[in-house]
Amino acid sequence: MILRELLPAGRDLLQQHFEVESLGLEADRKTMLAGAKGADALVTDLTFPVDGELLDAAGPQLKVVANFGVGYDNVDLEACAARDVTVTNTPGALTNATAELALALAMAAARDLSGAEKDLREGRWQGWDPRRWRGFELSGATIGVIGAGRIGARFMELVSGFGGDRLYTSRSPKPDLEQGLGAEKVELDELLRRSDLVSLHLPGGSATHQIIDERAISLMKPTSILVNTGRGTLVDSLALARALEEGRLGAAGLDVFDGEPTVPEELLRAPRVALAPHIGSATYRSRDEMARIVAANVVAVLEGREPPSPVTP
Numbered sequence: 382m383i384l385r386e387l388l389p390a391g392r393d394l395l396q397q398h399f400e401v402e403s404l405g406l407e408a409d410r411k412t413m414l415a416g417a418k419g420a421d422a423l424v425t426d427l428t429f430p431v432d433g434e435l436l437d438a439a440g441p442q443l444k445v446v447a448n449f450g451v452g453y454d455n456v457d458l459e460a461c462a463a464r465d466v467t468v469t470n471t472p473g474a475l476t477n478a479t480a481e482l483a484l485a486l487a488m489a490a491a492r493d494l495s496g497a498e499k500d501l502r503e504g505r506w507q508g509w510d511p512r513r514w515r516g517f518e519l520s521g522a523t524i525g526v527i528g529a530g531r532i533g534a535r536f537m538e539l540v541s542g543f544g545g546d547r548l549y550t551s552r553s554p555k556p557d558l559e560q561g562l563g564a565e566k567v568e569l570d571e572l573l574r575r576s577d578l579v580s581l582h583l584p585g586g587s588a589t590h591q592i593i594d595e596r597a598i599s600l601m602k603p604t605s606i607l608v609n610t611g612r613g614t615l616v617d618s619l620a621l622a623r624a625l626e627e628g629r630l631g632a633a634g635l636d637v638f639d640g641e642p643t644v645p646e647e648l649l650r651a652p653r654v655a656l657a658p659h660i661g662s663a664t665y666r667s668r669d670e671m672a673r674i675v676a677a678n679v680v681a682v683l684e685g686r687e688p689p690s691p692v693t694p
């Protein structure tokens with residue numbers, strides 16, 4: 382059962398093997414709980430919790446929860462393990478797309494493209510002005526990546542052309558980044574203090590909740606740029622908006638929001654912010670490949686094989 386929507390690239394594959402139903406993007410919780418009943422596989426996504434209630438509504442025959450996305454903070458892994466349900470995600474497929482969006486947001490934030498475009502569209506451009514719309518350059522900037530997994534590492538590669546120092550935080554050292562790109566592993570506070578651009582590439586969940594809070598922002602340079610393409614929960618949006626408002630932070634580029642699709646009002650009002658509606662993985666190539674991986678995971682589990690990308694608690 383596809384609890385919302387799976388693109389044809391994946392749905393067609395599933396239909397070659399199984400009876401497939403899809404509840405559509407508008408499905409509410411009640412519809413999902415009823416729709417899940419009797420399913421051997423649930424295709425889920427980040428927009429709703431996959432918890433004990435949903436698993437029990439599906440029933441004891443349920444074998445796999447295939448999450449359409451690399452992040453799985455919406456899935457209660459313990460509850461799945463307790464019911465012997467395999468969980469899978471879609472790593473790899475969206476690495477380039479998300480890293481490229483982080484770069485786009487970094488550049489848009491650095492030059493306040495959103496603010497400049499708004500001025501232009503709303504008739505406030507009165508000619509070339511040497512004082513207005515000045516921003517920051519990334520060339521030579523110290524760039525800090527928080528969470529050097531696949532996406533963080535690819536982002537680091539993409540920005541290496543800017544030529545400045547590169548810092549990262551990670552639980553384990555990344556020899557490829559250190560030898561290949563000259564990156565330096567540092568503690569979070571040092572990264573925040575030294576970086577001109579900080580890009581977040583961590584998963585969501587309680588361990589990373591508001592890792593960028595008032596204290597973290599106070600360590601950053603007043604000209605620093607913060608980019609978040611990970612999860613909205615990584616950032617205290619009120620603290621971020623206040624820092625932008627008061628000139629204690631240079632700019633921000635955000636693709637994800639705590640409580641999305643509602644975007645905190647304070648961020649909508651804050652200056653020098655480039656905003657996107659959670660489109661990190663939204664390329665044709667990435668989304669189709671994600672859908673194919675979802676299908677491959679379901680097929681493998683239901684045929685009794687090890688899935689390509691299992692997630693373990």
Ligand code: GLV
Binds near residue numbers: 427450475662
């Ligand atoms: C999207 O946010 C994902 O986790 O794939």
